[in-house]
Amino acid sequence: MVESFMPYRMEMGWPVFNFAPMLLNSEPLAADLGLLVLRLYAGITMLWQHGWPKLTGFSERMDHFGDPIGLGSTVSLGLITFAETACALLVALGLWTRVSTLPLIIGMAVAAFMSNGDGPFGQQELPVFYLVAFLAILLAGSGRFSLDRLKFS
16 A cells, blocks of 8 residues: 655644655656746846846847848847847746747757857857757746646646
8 A cells, every 4th residue: 555645744733744755856846846946047047147138238239249040130139139038038937938948949059059150169058058958948848836837727
């Protein structure tokens, strides 16, 4: 007979909670917390460190921003700014998560392999890291602690 895990025990009529076993094993809660941490870190750092500076300095950058895919520097800057701000925020919130990762994955692939493709790996390392993080989020989904779960279930 398999005993079910209870996150609490009763002592003198009061529940005493013990969440450590749930957090330290591969229960679904631990996987969902891992997805939450990954989503928050990747989304917020992308927004704060990369998207926000592009958004606030858009007019200064639009004439000399790189054009790796031949759409023009303003369009390229607009697309990557959209990905790094709006999509990164949606990923962090867990809203339309899988769809929101697609522009980020494409943008990071372009940054890593087209814009920095002939440079040393040190220039490619950060875009590849973000690409892998957003690819993992795409494959795993947003997890239990997301607005997707609240809204669509």
